[in-house]
Amino acid sequence: MDTPHRILCPTDFSECATDAARYAVDLAARLGARVTLLHVYMAPVYALPDGSSFIPGPQTLAELESGARRGLEALREKLARPEVTIEVDTADGPTAEMIVTTAGDEHYDLIVMGTHGRTGLRHLLLGSVAEKVVRTAGCPVLTVRATTHSEAHPQP
Numbered sequence: 001m002d003t004p005h006r007i008l009c010p011t012d013f014s015e016c017a018t019d020a021a022r023y024a025v026d027l028a029a030r031l032g033a034r035v036t037l038l039h040v041y042m043a044p045v046y047a048l049p050d051g052s053s054f055i056p057g058p059q060t061l062a063e064l065e066s067g068a069r070r071g072l073e074a075l076r077e078k079l080a081r082p083e084v085t086i087e088v089d090t091a092d093g094p095t096a097e098m099i100v101t102t103a104g105d106e107h108y109d110l111i112v113m114g115t116h117g118r119t120g121l122r123h124l125l126l127g128s129v130a131e132k133v134v135r136t137a138g139c140p141v142l143t144v145r146a147t148t149h150s151e152a153h154p155q156p
Contacts, residue, residue, distance in 0.1 A: 003031055004109035004140075010038045010099045010133075011114075013071050016146035020114035021079055023144050027112065028084045036087045036108070037075055039068040040098040065090050096132035104138050115143045 009024040011017040021037060028035045041064050046054040072088035079086060091098040103111050115130035134141045 002109070003033075005031075005033050006106075006108045006110075007033050007035045008038055008099070008103050008106070008108040008111045009035055009113065010040065010095075010111070010129075011072070011075060012039070012095075013075065014114065016114035016116055016144070018075065018078075018114075019146070020112055020144035021075060023142075024112035025079045025081060025084050025086065027142075029081055033109075034085045034087065036089055036106075037072050038089045038091065038099065038102060039072055040091045040093065040095045041065070041068050042093060042095070061092070065092070096129045096136070099129070099133050100136050100138070108139055110139060111137055111141045113141065113143060114146060116146045 004027075007024050007028055009021050011021055021035075024035050027033070043056055043061055043064060048054060068090045069088065072090070076086045076088055089102065091102055099111065099113070102108075111133060113130055113133065115128065130141075130143050134143065
């Protein structure tokens with residue numbers, strides 16, 4: 001594998017995703033790579049009792065994207081390091097699919113993303129975006145597992 005120059009880091013703004021973003025920026029600093037923080041949102045579709053559905057209009061979609069951009073800018077500011085270029089991007093659609101599509105279309109060398117490490121029934125019911133990305137991405141995927149406070153900060 002060649003040294004990654006472009007790292008895609010999807011985020012849902014959770015603590016786990018922020019830890020992965022911090023890892024991606026640290027890795028980029030060591031490798032001289034660029035990082036793009038990506039937030040995927042999906043417009044809500046409301047099912048009505050008569051079987052029809054309601055899809056929000058352009059104003060709602062614009063508000064979703066605007067909120068995502070504000071969150072990304074705040075995260076970029078939080079992670080800023082002079083030696084690393086951090087860009088931001090948004091996408092609308094199914095999360096795993098949009099991450100993989102963005103990585104392929106934009107020729108990213110590596111995806112760094114958080115995973116909650118769910119198992120059993122929770123994994124079965126909630127699925128795993130990270131697992132779907134690992135299975136379908138055309139580039140390497142590095143997953144950063146969520147840690148509990150005691151794992152991250154062990155007592156002496």
